[in-house]
Amino acid sequence: MVDLKVKIGNLEFKNPVMAASGTCGFAEELADFYDVSELGAIFLKGTTLRNRAGNDYPRMAETPSGMLNAVGLQNKGADYFIETIYPRIKDIDTHLIVNVNGSTIDEYIELTEKINELGKIPAIELNISCPNVKEGGMAFGISCPSAEAVVREVRKVYDKTLIVKLSPNVTDIAEIARAVEGQGADSVSLVNTFLGMAIDSEKRTPLLSTITGGLSGPAIKPIALRMVWQVARAVKIPVIGIGGIMNTQDAIEFMLAGATAIQVGTAIFKDPFTPLKIIQGIQEYLNRHGFDSVSGIIINKLQM
Amino acid sequence: MKKAVNDFLVIENRALNATNYLIRLLSPEPLPAIYPGQFVNVGINDSSEVFLRRPFSIFEVDYENNTLGLVVKILGKGSKKLSEAATGSSISLIYPLGKGFSQPARADKILLIGGGSGVAPILFLAKTANTPAENVNILIGAKSAGDHIGIEDYRQYGATHFTTEDGSLGVKGFVTQHPLFAEEITGFDKIYACGPDPMMRAVAKMAQEKGIFCEVSLENLMACGFGVCLCCIEPTVKGNLCVCTDGPVFNINSLKW
Incomplete structure (x- = not known):
């Protein structure tokens, strides 16, 4: 039996395969299919301090080997999460991580403080990369000074594991990663979606109500892989790789590029079992290549 | 578990008219209870232009023979590809999805x-x-x-x-x-x-x-079909709800029509 455990910050994860925020709801939706405690971690749907209705319909457009979304952080707010959802899911036996969003630094801080009170949430993923909100979101993640500012202030009020989710819509993602590492982030997760657009040429209208949206799926994988590789070489903190991972081979590629763990996102829409299949596939890969632990492949990154 | 993903065997695919096909699918496991208005999300393999599954309402359920029937109307590339499914091929379904129609009382007209x-x-x-x-x-x-x-x-x-x-x-x-x-x-x-x-x-x-x-x-565009992508929302008196999990059947009084 190979050892799949990985460590990020002070936290140990049972395996490196995690469900990405915005693609696994609040864990209960996936629990309709299987025992979600088998996952390495579950990154819950993006949460904001107050209720958000999200953007108007249509919010989704299929594109070659991927899709655009413009959900816009629809969620019922922190208090609803804490009072109604958290009590139902807190005993799931894997790490539940809240994806924290804000339109101002004060909102990030206030929400983080509320989540900090929850005993069964051992980490947050600070989302400074949502492309589908008018205020905040990605705006914080596309310049070093603003990324530094939000991470510095959140770090002051949060001692548990702090993961920062990065936007790929930047000139140099390694520079942003170094900036948030410098402010005390325990890990970076990347990439969020790429800003994209689709038009119906017959109707001569945009396909999304917001005109632009976030591109995900295998279409972005080679770019995400390159960015993970660049960031892994630039920082000492663990990197969580995200971007079009559909199967075991994709996951292994991200780990060879330097990711300590990976998140499965859009692939869950096509097959909710994808993360479980990848956990199984990584075990088989390790056996086939003679590694006795998953850290074996991660160490390989030094050779690249 | 309440929902499943399985490969079904195509046992019949017949044209009903120029644009509609009846596809009958054999389940590898005993079918759960399925109600009118519920749907399946069908995997269509696999060109780069048909990335997501396609949702289809269930037309018939035969528990004795363990089969589902779908009526596939050709609307675009995904449904076109599905209409060409060969007998004996297999098709992945996520099922059963959504909430169906309420059951009328015997005396209701x-x-x-x-x-x-x-x-x-x-x-x-x-x-x-x-x-x-x-x-x-x-x-x-x-x-x-x-x-x-x-x-x-x-x-x-x-x-x-x-x-x-x-x-x-x-x-x-x-x-x-x-x-x-x-x-x-x-x-x-x-x-x-x-x-x-x-x-x-x-x-x-x-x-x-x-x-x-x-x-x-309703049949709003959806990516997942099981309530995680939040793409198929419909504005209702209770706010934006997912057509895939809170619907697809809605009482008109709950809609903002």
Whole structure:
């Protein structure tokens, strides 16, 4: 039996395969299919301090080997999460991580403080990369000074594991990663979606109500892989790789590029079992290549 | 577990008319209870242009033979590809998804309205409703006679009426122009409808005016089908709800139509 455990910050994860925020709801939706405690971690749907209705319909457009979304952080707010959802899911036996969003630094801080009170949430993923909100979101993640500012202030009020989710819509993602590492982030997760657009040429209208949206799926994988590789070489903190991972081979590629763990996102829409299949596939890969632990492949990154 | 992903075997694929196909699929496991209005999300392999699954209403369930039937109307690349599925090939389904129609009471006088590909769940409801046939009216609308899906005789389940836009079958016009609406609509306790958006809105408007209970089945664009992507939302009196998990069937009073 190979050892799949990985460590990020002070936290140990049972395996490196995690469900990405915005693609696994609040864990209960996936629990309709299987025992979600088998996952390495579950990154819950993006949460904001107050209720958000999200953007108007249509919010989704299929594109070659991927899709655009413009959900816009629809969620019922922190208090609803804490009072109604958290009590139902807190005993799931894997790490539940809240994806924290804000339109101002004060909102990030206030929400983080509320989540900090929850005993069964051992980490947050600070989302400074949502492309589908008018205020905040990605705006914080596309310049070093603003990324530094939000991470510095959140770090002051949060001692548990702090993961920062990065936007790929930047000139140099390694520079942003170094900036948030410098402010005390325990890990970076990347990439969020790429800003994209689709038009119906017959109707001569945009396909999304917001005109632009976030591109995900295998279409972005080679770019995400390159960015993970660049960031892994630039920082000492663990990197969580995200971007079009559909199967075991994709996951292994991200780990060879330097990711300590990976998140499965859009692939869950096509097959909710994808993360479980990848956990199984990584075990088989390790056996086939003679590694006795998953850290074996991660160490390989030094050779690249 | 409440939902499953499985490969089903295509045991029949037959053209019903120029654009509609009936596909019967054999389940590898005993089927769970499935209700009219529920749907499956179908994996269509696998060109780069058809990335996501495609949702289809369930048309029939045969528990004895463990099969599901879908009516596939060709609307784009995904449904075109699915219409070409060969007998003996396998197709991945996520099922059963969504909340179906409410069950009418035996004494209810009900009107079932189907338009275009929306006839599939309506005929499934006609077949399984515990309302006796004399209390059931089925109204089917289409562009022309050639677009009607002549699968079997539904008269055994209720009085069956047709409208066509060109008048080639039944009453000429839309379903809401049928005399059932003009003259007899207040005689119904419940109306159930599935079809193109303008048709359902027109039905809902008339039902609302007369204060008649009415459920409609929506088909907003969706990515996942099980409530995680939040793409298929419909504005309702309770805020934005997912058509895939809170619907696809909604009471018209909960919609902001």
